[in-house]
Amino acid sequence: MTLRLDNLVVRGELDCSGYYSVTGWLELCGTDRVLHLQLTGKPAPDLAGWHIRFKARPAPAADAAPPEGVDLDALHWQQIGPTGRMTFRRDGKPRLTLEWFGQDGRVLVDMTDAVVEFLDHSEEEHVSVLDPIRWPDDSNEEGVDAEDDDAAAWEEGDDEDDDEDDPYGLFPKDLERQLAEEVSLADDDKDVPENPLPADERAARDLREMELMDDLIEQGPGEVIGSLFDVPLRLPRPDDLDDAGAEKALKAVLAQMALWGIQLHLCVHFTPRDAYRLVVEYICRQGRSYPELRRTQWVQGYTTSEFCTACEDELMREIEEMERKRDEGEGPPPPSDDDELPF
Numbered sequence: 001m002t003l004r005l006d007n008l009v010v011r012g013e014l015d016c017s018g019y020y021s022v023t024g025w026l027e028l029c030g031t032d033r034v035l036h037l038q039l040t041g042k043p044a045p046d047l048a049g050w051h052i053r054f055k056a057r058p059a060p061a062a063d064a065a066p067p068e069g070v071d072l073d074a075l076h077w078q079q080i081g082p083t084g085r086m087t088f089r090r091d092g093k094p095r096l097t098l099e100w101f102g103q104d105g106r107v108l109v110d111m112t113d114a115v116v117e118f119l120d121h122s123e124e125e126h127v128s129v130l131d132p133i134r135w136p137d138d139s140n141e142e143g144v145d146a147e148d149d150d151a152a153a154w155e156e157g158d159d160e161d162d163d164e165d166d167p168y169g170l171f172p173k174d175l176e177r178q179l180a181e182e183v184s185l186a187d188d189d190k191d192v193p194e195n196p197l198p199a200d201e202r203a204a205r206d207l208r209e210m211e212l213m214d215d216l217i218e219q220g221p222g223e224v225i226g227s228l229f230d231v232p233l234r235l236p237r238p239d240d241l242d243d244a245g246a247e248k249a250l251k252a253v254l255a256q257m258a259l260w261g262i263q264l265h266l267c268v269h270f271t272p273r274d275a276y277r278l279v280v281e282y283i284c285r286q287g288r289s290y291p292e293l294r295r296t297q298w299v300q301g302y303t304t305s306e307f308c309t310a311c312e313d314e315l316m317r318e319i320e321e322m323e324r325k326r327d328e329g330e331g332p333p334p335p336s337d338d339d340e341l342p343f
Helices: 175-182 199-219 243-259 272-286 309-327
Strands: 009-015 021-028 034-040 050-055 078-089 095-102 105-112 115-121 262-265 300-303
Touching: 034 095, 034 262, 078 105, 078 243, 078 262, 095 243, 243 262, 243 272, 262 272
Parallel strands: 034 078, 262 300
Antiparallel strands: 009 021, 009 050, 021 034, 050 115, 078 095, 095 105
């Protein structure tokens, strides 16, 4: 099952100029909320580097009903996860296709005859300088050993039984269907409301989720991320993959993480291979999350800059430069204890 938003999209923007990321927003009819995209990955070459603006033609009717089984209030309004096929076909009728794998499984926006405006374009270069990655300590602040039973339950798989079509055994062949079936926007036994939740009910739901998060933090560190996956992944070692295989493996894992509201942002120093190594060797083995937060609006974010020696060096240089300017009277003075706080 695929969540299709074709007939709901009024207009939107997409920024593909960042390094290994696609961000943007979609305005959907039938709701006063905007769907935000914070995706990991690249679009097709025809969109790479571009910032575009688009709208449906003709525009959806203001009272257009969502597809059967789609509950707009259950939709995750900050969409994360890996990119799928993202391209703009110009031959014949213009066709904008946006696909990603997020908290709601596979999501597809396929807009035929869309009006697309290409705004700015940029090129970003990067160099992988990960020698070494700055790995955290083996134990977390709570004193939980990373090599506990939960962590041991998730392991890299071997490929002895792999077939020719899927030599690495990364995921079932019907990847798109498998991902979509993991999460449904509406439970089978729940009726889809005809109208969005009123603002007060939405606020009450958000408050309940905040209270749930507070309770979970007090109870403990959560569960090892690699043990949460519904679909077992047999992940090859990073050194056994070529660049294309490493990126495919990375997206397979990120798609599973997104179902649990967990995202990964890449700094410019990390290639997909570097990110895959970080996910396999640290995040899935030592990172923790709360399974009770699944299907809530919460997002747990990781960024490779936390583990990047190059980013750390850049930050230290910036701090040193700020201190130099301050000592030479070029920058603002440091705050004093007598300064009034704005709250």
